[in-house]
Amino acid sequence: MLFFLDSAKLDEIEYAIKRWKIDGVTTNPRHLANAKMKVEQFIEKIKPLVENTNISVSIEVNPHLNDAESMIEEAQRIASMCENFVIKIPATEAGFEALSVLSKKGVKVNVTLVFNVVQALQAARLGAYYISPFVGWKEERGDYDVDFISNVVRAVKNYGFKSKILIAAVRSARHFTEAALAGADIITASFEVYKRSFENPYSSLGLDIFKDSWDQIQK
Template sequence: MKFFIDTANVSEIREMAWLIDGVTTNPSLVAREKRPFEQVIAEICDIVDGPVSAEATALDVEGMIEQGKKLSQIHENVVIKIPMTEEGMKAVIGLSKAGIRTNVTLVFSPNQALVAAKCGASFVSPFVGRIDDVGGDGMELVSQILDIYDEYAFETEVIVASVRHPQHVLD
């Protein structure tokens, strides 16, 4: 098991650096830091010796690929966060072919996780808390994804996102 922290606050990351294996961010979290996006991501990469997800904000394939290529040049630890959409999956294919790692976010079903892995995603982020919020079982989704990846020998890793309580970690 690996621990990722979802923040762009450098002080929080420094405080938890002894424990965490990676960082996930999003544009809102980075904006709270009131510094240039690239500067924040670079500083995080200097602290954490592991994957640092930086989100592409474009909505079209070409824009996501362009942003992904630019962001990946910040540091070798940068992973491009891409939404689970048709356009996003096409961008994942393009970025994977360019040797750029991706984290597919907003995953809510086993089928979505399968498509993301098939497209070459390095990571998927199922939103377990949001699934639980609407009466589902987020950790059951994680179990299903892991079974699929094991069955078909995908190398895509799972980052459990939207963790709401300790039970999500214990399950």
């Protein structure tokens, strides 16, 4: 499984690349707003960090675009700026129409805001590079389905589609576990979720016990 960071904050991204060796970055308009950057500013700053690496960066088209032609135009413009860029297109009728054109033109597309198996299958059929089912949003609204991730993964892989399943809106280490056991290809999470998941109170407890024992044998 590949680990992606879900953020637009350059300090977090640089830290995660250096310390955690993350495989990619995903962002969206909300992350850009939190980082107080326009998409053009983010592109300018992220490009030098990922060029000549295998780190992919998913960048979303303007969410106000509601027709395929406009999405296609913006997606091609952003994709042309760096080979590492993957373009996020929403799982809507217009988004799928744009995907069918972009995939044939060789533009890597991350179909985002996927909330059911049918959306995932349509994205796979039309050549999505990444498919991003959102888990946290469903859970936060009382609509959590423990089989959601596994159903998406199984449905897409049943037919040998090449699309990679990228689990998004991850909120906890449990989501990591469910994604890994279901066979998802990638997981993307915030800086804070990684920090919480990498650490564990039992690890800290064990380290304290070992420190005490170490001090005893040094007396």
